[in-house]
Amino acid sequence: MARSSVALFALLAVSTASLGAVHGIQPDDIDRNAKPCEDFFAYANGAWRQKNPIPDYMDRWSRRWQSGELNKERVRDILAELSARKDWPQGSAGQLAGDFYAACMDESAANARGVEPLRPWLAQIDAITDRAGLQREIARLNDAGIAAPFAILAAEDPREPTRTIAHINADGLGLPDRDYYLKPEPRFVEARTRYLAHVAKVFELAGAPAADAARDAQTVFEFEKRLAQASLDNVQLRDPKRQDNPTTFAGLSKLAPGFDWGAYFEHAGLPRVALNVAEPAFLRQFDKELTGAPLAQWKDYLRWHVLNTAADTLSQPFVDENFAFNGQFLTGATQIKPRWKRCAELADAQLGDALGQKYVEKYFPPQAKARMQEMVKNILAAMDDTIGELDWMDAQTKRKALEKRSTFVAKLGYPDKFKDYAGVEVSRASAWNNLVATSRWNVADERRLVGKPTDRGRWGMTPPTSNAYYNPLQNEIVFPAGILQPPAFDVDATDAVNYGAIGVVIGHEISHGFDDQGAQFDAQGRLKNWWTPADGKQFAAKGQCVVDQFEGYFIEPGLHHNGKLVLGESIGDLAGAKIAYRAYLKSREGKGPEPTLDGFTPEQQFFIAWGQFRGDETRLETQRTMIQGDPHPVAKYRVNGPLSNLPAFQQTFQCKAGDAMVRAKEQRCEVW
Incomplete structure (x- = not known):
């Protein structure tokens, strides 16, 4: 929305500077030539995308992906510091992570060896003489x-x-x-x-x-x-x-x-x-x-x-060929990631807990966790209110839904206990040998769990990961420290911005407990039906509305989303935006409204924050791969799709019937 469109709020407006450290959305990222009621994805951060083309080594780009790459720089700095020392005690986190990174970074050694590190492996396969x-x-x-x-x-x-x-x-x-x-x-x-x-x-x-x-x-x-x-x-x-x-x-x-x-x-x-x-x-x-x-x-x-x-992990010709197919052809990237970045990613994947403590010490302060806990509490409460008010669900199913919601567990930042990687042997001699050693340790570590009571303290992502997930079998939502950074979350941002960005993500993950997959699991995480037959049919019909909506979203002529493939993520985005907005308004009760910043009301900041967080520019090759196998829609439709169903969005930006961001009442989707 142009500044002239919000002139009625001028008397309430204050500048970001006058509030000290508190800030709102990124106003310079907004494309003032786009119309929020026609294409909110273009409007919310179209200017940023125009000024920040996708780097050659990436398949998509936005402030969110930029933040994820910044996390890798932080991991690199930790690894560089660890690898600079050679006197770590054998088997310590410093020795394991430092030597793993040093060996991975030794490009000249990899090039000198060629395929030699694999000779014993290939010879072992060649030596097979029978089925046993x-x-x-x-x-x-x-x-x-x-x-x-x-x-x-x-x-x-x-x-x-x-x-x-x-x-x-x-x-x-x-x-x-x-x-x-x-x-x-x-x-x-x-x-x-x-x-x-x-x-x-x-x-x-x-x-x-x-x-x-x-x-x-x-x-x-x-x-x-x-x-x-x-x-x-x-x-x-x-x-x-x-x-x-x-x-x-x-x-x-x-x-x-x-x-x-x-x-x-x-x-x-x-x-x-x-x-x-x-x-x-x-x-x-x-x-x-x-x-x-x-x-x-x-x-x-x-x-x-x-x-x-x-x-x-081999010589450059292998690396180049691997990138030519898996990078250039499948994603459209035109340049391979720098070696340090690939090594940082690999170290995090293989030895994430060895890095995790260092990462959270530097980049995840206690006040960030406290503020996240408060937001999660409010959004869970908003989900309770939403379930309680549903007019299509009977009392029996509502009781089961509220029971399930009451057993949700939120994991924030990092696990209470980090893995110690006892027994794994890593050296600076061979990147391939290190990959094998850490893989063997991780496989064995997982196998040790079989036949035992479930360890609810384990995480499926490492602390530096810029992502989040819901696990229906434990009914838990998990947010690593890596995603709890700007633009998703910022301790110095207004509540409107935090609820609009990470708040919608929180709502999204909560909603996974009630999407087409999660709704099949009960309050104890069992794959067990808890729906009455009539409510089950109503729920399926509401999901079909979302399927039909996304079947109509094309990435190029003749190639559209598979509505059934993206159903769960799209229910998550739709419900996440709705309940996060509700939680934001509820969080301000008794506090008064937040100020208008840079000409935008708090309500506008909420929705713009979602558009700016989710506003990826994505290569066409990657979009083609995504609609084939990724349960997430491409970014444009993760922004426009759910918001076009929300009356609160339309009221906030004064959209009218017939605008592209206003779905006709008979087509409007609402699941939760």
Whole structure:
């Protein structure tokens, strides 16, 4: 909104400077030529995007992504400080993180070695002479986190989340998902052609003659295609009931009798207790390949997955080829990330808790956690009010919904207890060896959980991560310190801005407990229906409204969002904005309104803060990949989609019927 449009508030307006440290939204980011009631995404921070093109090494860009990259600079500084010292006690957090980073940064050593670090691994695969040897090799690769063709993960039992069981998951595809192997559209055909060339090139770099490399690449592709045909697609994977297939150890052995599960479980130290098979059809196909595919095909497949896992730790030709396919082709990035950034990301992924304490000491003050706790409390209360006022839900289902809401747990900043990585060996000699050592430790650390009571103190993200999540099995919302930075959250910002940015994210994560997936889990995190039949039908109809809305959002002619794929995230955005706004207004009761800043009312600041936080510019290649497999819509529709349904937004910006940001009453979606 232009300043002239809010002249009636001029007498109440104060400047940011007059309030000292307190500040509002970023007024210079606003595109004054855009109209908030026509395209709020363009309006809220279109000027920022015009002045800040996507860096060559990124696939999207906004103040939020800029903040995430700043986090990596902070992690780099911590790692550089740790790696500068060589006298850390062996096995200490300083030694592990410092030496891991130093080895990763040693580009000259990586270039000198070429593929040599993998020679023992490739030789071990070449030495396979029978099916028993093949199975032992699959187990050894799984130990190092190379999930080919399946992965065994430790997670809560969907039937009884207080205990942790083994989940056997489908894995081992080199392309993003099954559709890339099977669908006839030109973009998938091109991806298959590029993938074949990519696999062949990597085999060549590893020493295979060109003709052999091309033949082996075709073998890998056909092998993976058969696995893909037996896999669930991305929409099916969003249905927790499809992946809830409890079985016993004996049942697992019957499902895939060609594999010696007893030897595998003994090798992995896994107890033979209750477990779950996420995709039984995939496991049956695995069994067919195990008994029917020639050993030569299996060797090509396993060699590829070792090379694919190791590529970024090897010499520059491997790094460049890996980026050419996974970076340039799939995301549209034109330049690889700086080596320090890739090494910082890898260190965080492998040794996140070793860095976490240092990070939160420097960048997450106690007052930030206290303010977040207050916001979470208010937004949870707003969700209670919203549930209580629903006119489409009967009293019985409301009681269950409120019971579930009452058991929510919020984790903020960092875990109470950090991992100590006892026993992992890291040195400055080899980046690949360090990746293997830390992967083995992390895999073993997870396997130790199987068969035991669920450890509710564990986190699924590291403290520097700029993201958040909801876990339905523990009914918890988790916000690492990395996302609790501007523009998401700022201790010096007005409540309007914080509620409009991180507040909507909090509401979003809370809403995941009640989206099409989360609503299938009860107050104890069990996959158990708590809806009356009539309310279940009402809820499904309200979700269908969201599906239909997003099916109409195109990224280019002929290519639109998959409404069923993005349903959960879109319910989260819609409900998150609604309840965060409600919580913001409630938080001001008894305090009086916040001031108008830079010509914008507090209510306007709230919505602009959401548009500025979520306002990513995204490369078209990345958008194409996103609408295929990402449950999140592209940024433009994460802003415009939910807000076009909210009367509060329309009132705040004085939008009228017929404006693009005002959905007709009969089309308006409201789930919560």
